[in-house]
Amino acid sequence: MSKEDTILGYKYVDLLHYLANVGLNILIALLILVVGFWVSNRLGKMISGIMKRRNVDEGLTSFVTSFSIVSSKILVVLTAISQLGIAMTSFVTVLGAAGIAIGMAFSGTLSNFAGGILILVVKPFKLHDTITALLVTGEVTDIQIFNTYIKTPDNKTIILPNGPLINGTIINFTKEGKRRVDIIFPIKYGTNISEIINQTNEVINKHPLILKTPETLIYLTDLEMKSAKLNVNCWVNTADYGKVHKELTKEFFQWLEPIED
Numbered sequence: 001m002s003k004e005d006t007i008l009g010y011k012y013v014d015l016l017h018y019l020a021n022v023g024l025n026i027l028i029a030l031l032i033l034v035v036g037f038w039v040s041n042r043l044g045k046m047i048s049g050i051m052k053r054r055n056v057d058e059g060l061t062s063f064v065t066s067f068s069i070v071s072s073k074i075l076v077v078l079t080a081i082s083q084l085g086i087a088m089t090s091f092v093t094v095l096g097a098a099g100i101a102i103g104m105a106f107s108g109t110l111s112n113f114a115g116g117i118l119i120l121v122v123k124p125f126k127l128h129d130t131i132t133a134l135l136v137t138g139e140v141t142d143i144q145i146f147n148t149y150i151k152t153p154d155n156k157t158i159i160l161p162n163g164p165l166i167n168g169t170i171i172n173f174t175k176e177g178k179r180r181v182d183i184i185f186p187i188k189y190g191t192n193i194s195e196i197i198n199q200t201n202e203v204i205n206k207h208p209l210i211l212k213t214p215e216t217l218i219y220l221t222d223l224e225m226k227s228a229k230l231n232v233n234c235w236v237n238t239a240d241y242g243k244v245h246k247e248l249t250k251e252f253f254q255w256l257e258p259i260e261d
Helices: 003-053 058-083 088-097 099-122 162-167 193-206 238-253
Strands: 130-133 136-143 147-151 157-161 170-172 178-188 217-221 227-237
Touching: 003 058, 058 099, 058 136, 099 136, 099 147, 099 157, 099 162, 136 157, 147 162, 157 162, 178 238, 193 217, 193 227, 193 238, 227 238
Parallel strands: none
Antiparallel strands: 130 136, 130 170, 136 147, 147 157, 178 227, 217 227
16 A cells, blocks of 8 residues: 555545544434424423413413423524534624624514513413404414414404513403493484383393493483484493394394484
8 A cells, every 4th residue: 555545545534534423413413403392392381281280370371381492492402503513602702793783683582572571570461361452452362472472353363572562552351351331322303212211221131141230321422413322331241242232232223213314
């Protein structure tokens, strides 16, 4: 074997060793990602199960579960990067050099994360509450670390970022437990108003879902040229609001008489 062949031989062997080491590290890194992500998801399910068995608030359970899954997956990714031979100090240095750009890119994400924490602390709403926020009305179905999920009455899922959500106006229709049903319909002049009010009271008193307290109010407003407005304000449990509103509107509609121009 010549000296050159020997040198070439050593170079060839070194190359094989290098490629073998790189391939092995890539394989191990992929294995870390696959197993690590699976473990992260299992960890999230385990935490969720424990918190549910201890009757922890559903919103807090959802947030903690989401946070544990995301944070554990980040650790898995960092571990996989280390396995590839990329020194974490170098990785951190690169991140530091690009800190301004990263900060600008993730400013909204950090704001959403802080908003998620504030939602859990301040509790302007909880899971299954019906709210109006950011021009969206629906039921809160999930509160995660960055976003809140809203299900609209027409069965759409809308994802709201937690940052703008907590900083905006939130109307919570569920929090108080009761809602007032307001029905307004026109009564033309010449109608026996006492009879209409008695009929209205009869309908209200017979309806099983209308609460006795607070007391129902029936009164006239908006005295116009040819008619006035009869206002009916009654109270129901929040869950019964839609049903009662529809039934009363249908009932009162039968009493209306056409008002000529």
